Structure formats: C-alpha cells, structure tokens
Amino acid sequence: MTFAADLAPPGHAPDAGVAAALRSALPSGEVATDVPLATLGRWRIGGPADIVVTPQSVETLATALAVIAEQDARHIVIGDGSNLLFDDAGFRGVVLRIGRGLGGIRNLGDGVVEAGAGLWVPAFVRQVIDWGLAGAVHAIGIPGTLGGLITMNGGSQRKGIGENVVRVDAIDHVGRMQRLTQDDLDYRYRASRLQRGDLIVVAAQLRFATGDRQALRREALSILAARRAKFPMVRANCGSVFVSDPALYSLIGPPGLAIERAGLKGVSAGGAQISPDHANFIVNNGGARAQDVLHLIRLARRSVAAMSGIAMDAEVRHLAPDGVMRPAHEVAELLADPA
Ligand SMILES: Cc1cc2nc3c(=O)[nH]c(=O)nc-3n(C[C@H](O)[C@H](O)[C@H](O)COP(=O)(O)OP(=O)(O)OC[C@H]3O[C@@H](n4cnc5c(N)ncnc54)[C@H](O)[C@@H]3O)c2cc1C
CATH class of the missing domain: 3.30.43.10 (Uridine Diphospho-n-acetylenolpyruvylglucosamine Reductase, domain 2)
Incomplete structure (x- = not known):
C-alpha cells in the first residue's frame, strides 16, 4: 500500500x-x-x-x-x-x-512524562507544570490533542513540541504497533514525518527539564493573557493560517504583519474574513465555506508574494473528499480564477 x-x-x-x-x-x-x-x-x-x-x-x-x-x-x-x-x-x-478516550498521563521520573494522544494540550501542559517540569509552557494555549501537536510539531514562541519528544507509539494501517524515536520523526518547523498520514499516534514519551512550579504558572498565565489580547477569540477559526518564513520575517515580519501591509486585514470572501484583529487568522463569520477560506488564502499568498517576492506556506491542512491531506495553499493555488 x-x-x-x-x-x-x-x-x-x-x-x-x-x-x-x-x-x-x-x-x-x-x-x-x-x-x-x-x-x-x-x-x-x-x-x-x-x-x-x-x-x-x-x-x-x-x-x-x-x-x-x-x-x-x-x-x-x-x-x-x-x-x-x-x-x-x-x-x-x-x-x-x-x-x-486515549488521554491518560503519567510521570515516569527523571523529567520523562508519558501521555496518550487524545489528551487535551492545555491539560497536558498544566499537569507537566504541576510536576515542576519546564519546556511545555509555550503550548499552554493550543486547543488541540497531544497527537495533533506531536504531528504538527506545534508550539509557540518559535518552539515546537518535537524538541521534547523522546518516543512515539503509533499504530500502522494494519494495526501493528510501531515505536519511533525523535530521529525517526524528521521534525522541522511545524512539520514532521507523521504528516504522511500512515501512522496513528496513540501515546508519546516526552522529556522536560526541572523548573520552578510557581514561575512556570506565572509564565503560563502571561502567555494566555497575551494570546487573549492578540488573537480573535469569538469567531470560529483555525489559529494561524500561514507558517512564519525566516526570509519574510527579516524583510517585513510575521505573516500577519505582511498580510496587513498588503492591505488585506478585514477582507471577506463569502462568510470567511481575514480577521480584523490578526491578519494571519481567517474567521468564519457564519456560513463560511471551504472555498471562501481557500480564496482568501490564495489572495493573501499572492498579494504578499507580489509585495515581497516570498510565497508563504500554509500551516493549516486541507482534507479533500478522497482523503488527500495537504497544506491548504497547495489546494488554494489550484482554484479556478474568479470570472
Ligand atoms: C485558536 C487557535 C490557536 C492555535 N494556536 C496555535 C499555536 O499557537 N501554535 C501551534 O502550533 N498551533 C496552533 N493552533 C493549531 C492547532 O491547534 C495545532 O496544530 C494542534 O496541535 C492540532 O491538534 P489537533 O488535535 O486539533 O489536530 P488536527 O487539526 O485534528 O490534525 C492536524 C494534523 O495532525 C494529524 N493528527 C491528529 N491527531 C493525530 C494522531 N493521533 N496520529 C497521527 N496524526 C494525527 C491529522 O491527520 C492532521 O494532519 C491553533 C489553533 C486554533 C484554533
């Protein structure tokens, strides 16, 4: 297969x-x-x-x-x-x-934690902090499962959870259990080998340094407050749409700033809108269709490329009816031009 x-x-x-x-x-x-x-x-x-x-x-x-x-x-x-x-x-x-259902967590000692893939990321981070372990706090505001985080190498403040992964237990398409180490997972910024889609993560072991519990709690609260101030919280969204590109970052800044400079903050297509609060978010104002979001992704990508010469890649992945899952900009670029 x-x-x-x-x-x-x-x-x-x-x-x-x-x-x-x-x-x-x-x-x-x-x-x-x-x-x-x-x-x-x-x-x-x-x-x-x-x-x-x-x-x-x-x-x-x-x-x-x-x-x-x-x-x-x-x-x-x-x-x-x-x-x-x-x-x-x-x-x-x-x-x-x-x-x-696949959401347990236990402390194995020496900074190593084992957790199930279905665990809610903020709950995972809170537990790690309660054990006095440092290194997961950047993920406190990420609203996904641990399995999704490990697959996406998710994180914030330029960190990714892949740095802490020791081992992943995954089931292949015929039900065999596979054990992968960090080296097997080919971690890159917001990407990993797991995005191929042939393995289902069921659990992982992660290693953290020892930290000060109270200081970590304060850091978590300040990260959450900063996110609340910066990100749209009311309308449905999928977080940052584009991955930050180092060349674009040094030329203009993060994707949100580049999209804003291209004059697209607040622009709508159908029920979807480039967030007026943060231009790297696309919000659903009600009744948005995938086509609307893809149009905005293409518009933002092309406008920023015209301005900077750099084409941004999407972090968000599109699932097609036949099961192909790929970064949404690849699908957006295949859309027919508007009549
Ligand atoms: C408001 C908001 C803020 C966000 N902020 C951040 C942020 O700061 N940093 C960040 O990195 N991300 C952020 N995200 C994006 C998202 O939360 C993360 O990518 C998260 O880790 C995805 O987890 P999930 O369980 O929702 O995965 P899904 O979206 O369901 O899936 C994502 C990918 O992972 C695969 N996958 C999921 N579970 C498994 C599994 N068990 N085994 C194998 N493959 C699997 C899927 O096939 C898919 O390819 C944000 C999203 C929102 C809505």
Whole structure:
C-alpha cells in the first residue's frame, strides 16, 4: 500500500457493509455515520464524512483498524480538527477521531512524562507544570490533542513540541504497533514525518527539564493573557493560517504583519474574513465555506508574494473528499480564477 503526502490514502469509499462491520465489532457509541465535518473542526466548515469512529481505547482503535483493513476502506486520522480545513464536499471514508478516550498521563521520573494522544494540550501542559517540569509552557494555549501537536510539531514562541519528544507509539494501517524515536520523526518547523498520514499516534514519551512550579504558572498565565489580547477569540477559526518564513520575517515580519501591509486585514470572501484583529487568522463569520477560506488564502499568498517576492506556506491542512491531506495553499493555488 502506498502512503504519500499528495496521494489519497489506500482503500475505497466505504459502503453500508463497512459501517455495519464496524458497529458489530466496536462498542455502541464509537461509530457514527453521515457526520457533518463542520461539527468536528474548529472552523465549523465542511460537508459530511461517511463514517466517524471515536475509539475509547487503544484496543478499540486496533479493532477498528483491523475491520477497516479487512473491508479495504479508506481512512484518515484527526484530533480536535484545530488545524484542518474540511472540504465543502466532505470526506468519502472513515474518520478515526482520537480524543479523550486515549488521554491518560503519567510521570515516569527523571523529567520523562508519558501521555496518550487524545489528551487535551492545555491539560497536558498544566499537569507537566504541576510536576515542576519546564519546556511545555509555550503550548499552554493550543486547543488541540497531544497527537495533533506531536504531528504538527506545534508550539509557540518559535518552539515546537518535537524538541521534547523522546518516543512515539503509533499504530500502522494494519494495526501493528510501531515505536519511533525523535530521529525517526524528521521534525522541522511545524512539520514532521507523521504528516504522511500512515501512522496513528496513540501515546508519546516526552522529556522536560526541572523548573520552578510557581514561575512556570506565572509564565503560563502571561502567555494566555497575551494570546487573549492578540488573537480573535469569538469567531470560529483555525489559529494561524500561514507558517512564519525566516526570509519574510527579516524583510517585513510575521505573516500577519505582511498580510496587513498588503492591505488585506478585514477582507471577506463569502462568510470567511481575514480577521480584523490578526491578519494571519481567517474567521468564519457564519456560513463560511471551504472555498471562501481557500480564496482568501490564495489572495493573501499572492498579494504578499507580489509585495515581497516570498510565497508563504500554509500551516493549516486541507482534507479533500478522497482523503488527500495537504497544506491548504497547495489546494488554494489550484482554484479556478474568479470570472
Ligand atoms: C485558536 C487557535 C490557536 C492555535 N494556536 C496555535 C499555536 O499557537 N501554535 C501551534 O502550533 N498551533 C496552533 N493552533 C493549531 C492547532 O491547534 C495545532 O496544530 C494542534 O496541535 C492540532 O491538534 P489537533 O488535535 O486539533 O489536530 P488536527 O487539526 O485534528 O490534525 C492536524 C494534523 O495532525 C494529524 N493528527 C491528529 N491527531 C493525530 C494522531 N493521533 N496520529 C497521527 N496524526 C494525527 C491529522 O491527520 C492532521 O494532519 C491553533 C489553533 C486554533 C484554533
């Protein structure tokens, strides 16, 4: 089977037999059909997914994968959908949604912590701070799962969680457990080998330095206050749309400033708008479609490139109906020009 960044995942769009097989193999409540993806992502955008499985344990995830492999059904994995743009046409396959069922955490000593992929990132960071460990505090305001954070090498203040990852336990597409070290994960700024989509992270070990608990709590509160002042909090959004580019940064500054300089702050397409508060955010003012967001991504990218000679890449990933997941600017650049 082939998994590559720009190829659809293997398998077919599921028929009714796949949902029936999953329902008979998994506990009730873990399988849903015809689910609006808009309910699973922070942007509140996206058409229906054929099947969504929300495993409550590693065992039921492995069972789901065995059924999916046997039925040769297409599948993808998501966490909280806080970095995903779902397509208006939805997704023809099985969405494996890793959430709180895979969310434990324990302190192994010597600064090493083991946690489940479904753990909510702010809860993870708070626990790490409570254990007097430093190095996770930059992620305190990130509204996703630990699995998503580890896949995206998420973080703030130019840090990424990949720096702390010691080991990742992941299940492959036929249900085999794989153990990967930091070296295997090919961490780069907001990117990792896990974005290929062929492995599902179920747990990770991370190493932190010893820190002062009270100082770390104060730092967390100040990071949260700064984020509240800077980022749009009311309208649905997916955080920063574009990744900061070092060349653009030294020429103009971060993507938000470059988009603002291009005169695009507050510009709308349909229900989507380049946030009037922070130009690297695109907000859903109600009824936004993926097409609207993609138009704004292309407009911002092209305008900043015309001004600076530098084309920004999106951090946000687009999920196509056939399961291809790739940085949203790649899809935006394929849009037809407006008539
Ligand atoms: C308001 C707001 C602020 C944000 N601020 C920041 C920030 O400061 N810094 C930052 O880095 N990000 C930020 N983000 C983006 C986002 O929260 C992070 O990228 C987060 O780590 C994504 O986690 P998730 O669980 O939502 O993943 P999803 O969006 O569901 O998925 C993202 C990618 O990870 C993959 N994935 C998810 N879970 C797994 C798993 N268990 N195994 C394998 N692959 C998996 C998916 O296939 C997809 O490719 C922000 C988002 C919002 C809405």
